[in-house]
Amino acid sequence: MDNEQESTAGNDLVPSSGQTLARRSDALVIRGICELEAAERLLAMSEFERGLECAVADSFAQAAVHYRKAAELGHAQAQFNLGEMYLTGKGVNHNPEEAARWLARIRESAERGNGEAQASFALMYSNGLGVEHNEAKAEQWWRRAAEQRVVRAECCLAGCYHQGHGVPVDHEEEERWFRRASAHGDADAATELGLIYYDVRKCLPSKKDLMKAYMWFRVAALLGSPRGQRGCDKVQRELSPSRIADAEQLAKEWHADNVASFIHAQPAP
Amino acid sequence: MSTIVPSRVKPEDEELAKKKFELAKLESELADRELYIATLRAELAAFERQYLKIVGTRYAELDEINAQIAEQLARQRSDDSQFKDAAQKARRQAEESRSAAEARSSEDQSRALPSKELKSLYREVAKRVHPDLSTDPEDRKTRQRLMAEANRAYERGDLERLKRILEEYESCPEAVQGEGVGAELVRVIRKITQVKRRLSEIEPEVQQLVSSDLAKLKAKAEEYGRQGRDLLQEMTQQVESQIAAARGRLSKVSG
Numbered sequence: 001m002d003n004e005q006e007s008t009a010g011n012d013l014v015p016s017s018g019q020t021l022a023r024r025s026d027a028l029v030i031r032g033i034c035e036l037e038a039a040e041r042l043l044a045m046s047e048f049e050r051g052l053e054c055a056v057a058d059s060f061a062q063a064a065v066h067y068r069k070a071a072e073l074g075h076a077q078a079q080f081n082l083g084e085m086y087l088t089g090k091g092v093n094h095n096p097e098e099a100a101r102w103l104a105r106i107r108e109s110a111e112r113g114n115g116e117a118q119a120s121f122a123l124m125y126s127n128g129l130g131v132e133h134n135e136a137k138a139e140q141w142w143r144r145a146a147e148q149r150v151v152r153a154e155c156c157l158a159g160c161y162h163q164g165h166g167v168p169v170d171h172e173e174e175e176r177w178f179r180r181a182s183a184h185g186d187a188d189a190a191t192e193l194g195l196i197y198y199d200v201r202k203c204l205p206s207k208k209d210l211m212k213a214y215m216w217f218r219v220a221a222l223l224g225s226p227r228g229q230r231g232c233d234k235v236q237r238e239l240s241p242s243r244i245a246d247a248e249q250l251a252k253e254w255h256a257d258n259v260a261s262f263i264h265a266q267p268a269p
Numbered sequence: 270m271s272t273i274v275p276s277r278v279k280p281e282d283e284e285l286a287k288k289k290f291e292l293a294k295l296e297s298e299l300a301d302r303e304l305y306i307a308t309l310r311a312e313l314a315a316f317e318r319q320y321l322k323i324v325g326t327r328y329a330e331l332d333e334i335n336a337q338i339a340e341q342l343a344r345q346r347s348d349d350s351q352f353k354d355a356a357q358k359a360r361r362q363a364e365e366s367r368s369a370a371e372a373r374s375s376e377d378q379s380r381a382l383p384s385k386e387l388k389s390l391y392r393e394v395a396k397r398v399h400p401d402l403s404t405d406p407e408d409r410k411t412r413q414r415l416m417a418e419a420n421r422a423y424e425r426g427d428l429e430r431l432k433r434i435l436e437e438y439e440s441c442p443e444a445v446q447g448e449g450v451g452a453e454l455v456r457v458i459r460k461i462t463q464v465k466r467r468l469s470e471i472e473p474e475v476q477q478l479v480s481s482d483l484a485k486l487k488a489k490a491e492e493y494g495r496q497g498r499d500l501l502q503e504m505t506q507q508v509e510s511q512i513a514a515a516r517g518r519l520s521k522v523s524g
Contacts (some may be wrong), residue, residue: 010396024319025321025325025369025370025372027365027366027369027481028320028321028325028328028366028369028370028481029317029320029482029483029486030482031328032320032324032325032486032504033482033485033486034487035504035507035508036489036500036504039507104501171399
């Protein structure tokens with residue numbers, strides 16, 4: 001009976017020519033794949049941006065061309081936008097099957113754990129695009145994406161806590177996720193924090209704190225946001241020069257401690 | 270008076286015939302699957318050789334230049350052990366890349382993918398020589414050796430070797446077979462079990478191959494090909510621009 005126990009395939013007994021060599025060359029294969037994928041991601045991002053620019057300029061047919069290129073390279077939000085265009089017949093011929101094909105790719109990729117796709121899948125639930133509108137499911141997928149540091153999902157999750165979509169209203173959680181998004185370099189999230197402390201959002205209980213408002217607008221400005229700069233200009237009139245100087249200092253420190261270190265920690269493209 | 274004796278088929282004969290039929294079907298399936306996975310391996314190996322020759326050698330070149338840069342810096346900053354460590358690391362990386370790229374690119378590049386003739390010959394070998402089609406321990410050992418050899422010959426595209434393996438096995442003295450229908454039935458049932466087990470092992474092996482990094486890259490190359498593009502060429506250009514930048518750095522640190 002012994003011979004029944006052993007592995008019977010000839011293939012297993014003697015490695016096919018040089019498996020040890022193959023293993024050594026794996027590093028070169030993986031290196032090539034990584035560089036290829038990085039190049040494709042960059043290309044997808046630039047095609048997506050060009051698509052957005054065209055859409056803003058109302059040339060939807062041209063936008064669809066760029067979105068398609070990005071979508072084929074796996075860019076989830078380009079797949080979303082393209083799917084939406086096929087559903088509405090904007091820039092392309094109305095084609096629900098084609099829309100479903102792109103939206104299904106988002107879902108598959110989201111379920112496989114891709115953060116960007118999870119954020120786009122959440123947006124599908126939030127907008128009722130290709131699926132039944134469902135705030136609770138949107139919130140779940142935004143959370144998964146946010147936990148993977150997808151910045152737009154972090155902001156949307158903060159929005160869920162603000163509006164009570166899929167979760168009870170919770171301004172502490174809202175602030176926490178906006179802070180996280182700001183630390184990940186998102187200027188809009190920092191602007192939102194400025195607005196919260198400027199009490200534009202009328203949170204209950206009120207969080208009005210002009211120094212903090214100034215600080216977050218300044219962080220947003222440091223992240224390149226004109227809205228942040230405008231916020232600073234406005235709050236400035238209501239604050240004493242010494243408190244402004246303190247808030248400036250806080251903003252710089254926070255930026256250096258959080259954003260700068262996060263950006264340095266990112267792998268080089 | 271009639272002398273016709275009704276031909277009575279004994280139940281064990283009937284059972285043996287059934288099992289033999291089942292085994293014949295399984296034998297054929299086994300040969301197909303072994304051929305499939307061997308072809309998959311051969312195709313991946315061929316693609317890997319091509320990749321290493323075209324792209325891998327460029328990475329080796331890049332790493333060589335980077336090692337020279339690091340060594341130059343270490344010479345200039347001999348007081349700082351950090352530079353020395355970096356130089357050693359870069360040199361190791363360059364050696365690894367070079368040996369990985371060369372190990373395979375030195376092999377015969379002209380090796381073609383399995384031809385029809387090669388495929389059908391391999392299938393024939395698998396059908397006749399496969400170790401799971403024998404229950405005799407000595408015979409199985411012979412078959413395992415020959416099958417492993419056949420796998421290598423197939424990957425090399427060595428038609429002659431495959432033919433000789435087939436001849437060699439057929440000239441082997443037949444293993445002594447036990448007497449009687451009962452003994453044969455036991456043998457056939459054991460063979461069926463062995464073949465079924467091997468078939469169930471092939472599937473995960475195929476899955477592993479298909480989901481490997483190499484297969485991923487090969488699929489991508491084929492996708493590019495359908496769009497009229499050459500993936501390996503594009504990857505090469507990408508590495509070559511890195512090489513050009515590294516050369517610039519090298520002449521700067523040496524100059």
